[in-house]
Amino acid sequence: MSGIKKQLAENQRNQIQNVAVLGATGSIGHSTLDVLSHLSDRFRIALLSCHQRLDRFQEQCDRFKPRRAIVTGPRNAEVDAWLQKTDGCSETVREVGTTRLIEAIESDEIDIVVAAIVGCAGLESSLAAALAGKRLGLANKESLVVAGEMLINAVRSGGAELLPIDSEHSAIFQSIQSGQGKSEVQRIILTASGGPLRKWPVGDLENATVEDALAHPTWNMGRKITVDSATMMNKALEVIEAKWLFDLTPEQITVVIHPQSTIHSMVEFCDGSVIAQLSPPDMRLPIQYALTYPDRFPSPAYKIDWGTPHQMEWYPVDPERYPALELGFEVAKRGGTTGAVLNGANEAAVELFLNRKIRLTEIAKICRSVLNHHDYSPSPALDELMRLDRWSREEVFRWINIPC
Ligand SMILES: NC(=O)c1ccc[n+]([C@@H]2O[C@H](COP(=O)([O-])OP(=O)(O)OC[C@H]3O[C@@H](n4cnc5c(N)ncnc54)[C@H](OP(=O)(O)O)[C@@H]3O)[C@@H](O)[C@H]2O)c1
Structure with a gap:
């Protein structure tokens, strides 16, 4: 690293960094908030997102008081009531929709994005963070499975930093x-x-x-x-x-x-x-390392005895x-297209298993069948990947004769 670059990195490390936690109500989101609360002299919780678990989200907003709280799930009466609430975290701006989430990620308000949404639903926000040149702490492995080449290119062209959160x-x-x-x-x-x-x-x-x-x-x-x-x-x-x-x-x-x-x-x-x-x-250890890299700090994570x-x-x-x-x-x-197809088929099959519609052992069989039957392309555009994501989910439902 050149002297000037080193100095810039050093300056940045000494400033408080604004963190967006996407999928805050999930398991990784919860662990991330624990890490951030232990490092509050270095990081500010600037943005939290959830999809639909509003009770849990409201508790997080009350406790961590983010600047923005964004719900990405369908707009309904419960979401409308949440938008109107003024108690608890009155300093938090409440918003709804993926478009608002993407705009917020791209804004100067955010330095670091922790991508902890589950499934292909996390791809758009991962790409936005990469293209906007943020530090992207990636838990959402599905982003790389579905569109690995695209995301790596976005990181390069956006000048972003991609730090893995998956423990492996x-x-x-x-x-x-x-x-x-x-x-x-x-x-x-x-x-x-x-x-x-x-x-x-x-x-x-x-x-x-x-x-x-x-x-x-x-x-x-x-x-x-x-x-x-x-x-x-x-x-x-x-x-x-x-x-x-x-x-x-x-x-x-x-x-x-x-x-x-x-x-x-x-x-x-x-x-x-x-x-x-x-x-x-x-998971608090890999999450913290993605936030503080290349530095290390004492962590709340369990230690080997x-x-x-x-x-x-x-x-x-x-x-x-x-x-x-x-x-x-x-x-x-x-x-090419194989990652989007495998991922879409697996997400749909896992949902069916969790809803007790198929056996656990059918998941791999269904994914194999859908993968074998898709129209392969070696260098697809994003639209094509999204079309195949939908197609593979429909195929899974067709495979077991359930209307989608
Ligand atoms: N858990 C781990 O230890 C671990 C380890 C390594 C990697 N990962 C990866 O980290 C990611 C998150 O895993 P997790 O275990 O934390 O999942 P999780 O507990 O199920 O949480 C998922 C989060 O994503 C949100 N979400 C769900 N559907 C969404 C959608 N369509 N659009 C936007 N947000 C949505 C959920 O919001 P609601 O709560 O409002 O529904 C929740 O905040 C996954 O990609 C997983 O593979 C997890």
Whole structure:
């Protein structure tokens, strides 16, 4: 970094940064607000967004008093009543709609955007933050799965900074810094907990209930990502995410099961040395690092207790148990429209599973079928990706004969 650039970065680090937390009412949003409340001398909570859980949102607004609070869900009587409220956080401007959210992200009011909306719904705001040159702390992996090339190009052309929040990618980002550059990286090793059904006989998986799939052994997360973890679709999406974030080929990505979720991922360098990042499963650590990088500060996240015995194991992934994983490698290889189709089909199938309309084991089968039947294009525009996102969701409903 040149002297002037270094000085500018230093000046910026010494100023209070204005943070937008998109998807504030979710699991990542909640953890982000906890981190920010511990670092209130460095960060100001400037904007919060939620989709429809207004009670929880109102509590957050009362407590954190953001400058803006924006609801992106459908306008209804409940939202109208919320807009009229004047008690609690009277200094907060209340607004409704994705257009307002995008305008606010693009404005000078915001320095850092934490993208914690779930699903493809987070793509538009991730792109807006990238094009507006913000620091983008990305939890919403679906943005990279659906439109990886576009988002990376937007980061470059907007002069933005893209910092991973997913714990595995934060681990890789942290480990990679011990090398001199990409050419020294032989491969990355993504760790997966194996989810709550890791020890079930494969033949019993089709009987897993919603409650079984949501009983994650190590992480406490939103419902969609918890189901993705049970099927290992989450790791499939993370393979695609890693390819874009670190400019890797699929052959440079290995997935292993590590049930303790202490090693968050590893980098193997060309000399055979492997550097890993370890910590208890607590998202507050990667969230904080994305906010404060390249600096580190004391964090509210749990620490390893070195006085307690701790076992660490890893195992290769059984493809028969986790058929979703190969879909991620296939999409990482083919690119183009495949990410939007896999993601759209998976989101729709997970919703059907959560509504008890299909079995857990049908999710990967449906995604495979929809992926195989779509009209592939190697370099689609955003409109085409959005059209295929809708198409793949409709196909899932058609597959099981439910009118959409
Ligand atoms: N949870 C984790 O530990 C974890 C770890 C790594 C990565 N991630 C990633 O982080 C993202 C968020 O996960 P999460 O577990 O925090 O999810 P979550 O608990 O389900 O929260 C999702 C958030 O997104 C909002 N939202 C839902 N649908 C929306 C829409 N159509 N438009 C705008 N906002 C919408 C929700 O608002 P309402 O509450 O108002 O509905 C909520 O604030 C996902 O991409 C996930 O893969 C999560």
